[in-house]
Amino acid sequence: MADEPMLAQQNGAIATEDVMRPYYQAVGDEEIVFKAAYRQGLSLVLKGPTGCGKTRFVEAMAHDLGRPLVTVACHDDLTTADLVGRYLLRGNETVWVDGPLTRAVREGAICYLDEVVEARQDTTVVLHPLADHRRQLPIERLGVTLDAAPGFGLVVSYNPGYQSVLKDLKDSTRQRMVAIEFGFPTAEIEEQIVINESGVDRATAAELVRLGHAIRRLETGGLREVASTRVLIAAARLVCEGLTMRTAARAAIAGPLTDDVAVGRSLNEMLDVYLPDAVHD
Incomplete structure (x- = not known):
């Protein structure tokens, strides 16, 4: 595949780069499944051990699909506002600033939530209308509901063998997504x-x-x-x-x-x- 300009965005930082395809070697049918799900507007959950290549896989898929990639490293303190956005003081006025999920929805980017179960469950519920047929993001603070722009994709990942029972993906979230399981390569x-x-x-x-x-x-x-x-x-x-x-x-x-x-x-x-x-x- 020819190299092409991509919009790269990591946790809010954004830059235009001419990049080669991130190095990734398929070990099964994961690339076929990912691209088929993306074309159908289906969200994906990647399951597998830490360090087995899930993040690199998403980077390679975003490159192949010609889409910008927004990556969010999830953690215990991640709030809905961190994902969606919040009002901030700038000078003498209060302005709304989109979070990474909202930017991805507006721009038609692929949003990748790494280790999603580290975020609080009340935070991940905001993903539900995006992950199913609605493909919408309600922003209560603004009183609006955004329709995902063409090209938007939602991908989450986690390590099912590492998290405790108290840190697991809700069934209502799982069943909105296509699952791809990862292991270590040969x-x-x-x-x-x-x-x-x-x-x-x-x-x-x-x-x-x-x-x-x-x-x-x-x-x-x-x-x-x-x-x-x-x-x-x-x-x-x-x-x-x-x-x-x-x-x-x-x-x-x-x-x-x-x-x-x-x-x-x-x-x-x-x-x-x-x-x-x-x-x-």
Whole structure:
């Protein structure tokens, strides 16, 4: 696909860029499902572990579809006003300022709510009329209801294995969306991703991926998360800076995954088994 100008918007920042397609390798039919749902005006929910490529996938889809992308990182304090907008004082007057969701609705952008279950459930209810056949956004403070501009798309994501029972997507929200489930890619695909994102050689990438798969097979409650593709890439980048593989893996993989002393010791023993302690050029 030829490179084309895109409007990129991240949490309110907006810029026009000539960009190449964000690097993403499909592992199944996720691209076909996403584009079909988008063409039909259906909203999507992406489910999968942290660091498996959900955000990069949305960036690639926005590029393929030629749509601007608005990304919102959800958190506990996210309010409806943060998404929709609020009145603010500017000089001697009070003016309305659109939130990222409202801007996406007006402009026909794809709005991506990352880790949506981190937001309060009373906040995500505002998505319901946008996510179903109405494709509308009521703005109570203005007394208006906006129809989504052509090209608007709503995408949310979360990690169902990480959040507690108290942090889950409401059934009434789920059933308005098409679901795409993500997992970690095969070793061959993951090696290529690590190579592309870090610049390491294939042998180094293969060793890091082999370690990552071994950690994912562990059954222990002391790990915050399994070793994601993201942390493997971080370790590979440190190797490119001249660190040994063990040192890079301790800093980028073992360290972030746990604070438990015993689990950390076990991970470091795995590093000694799986990784050579040599500098890779």
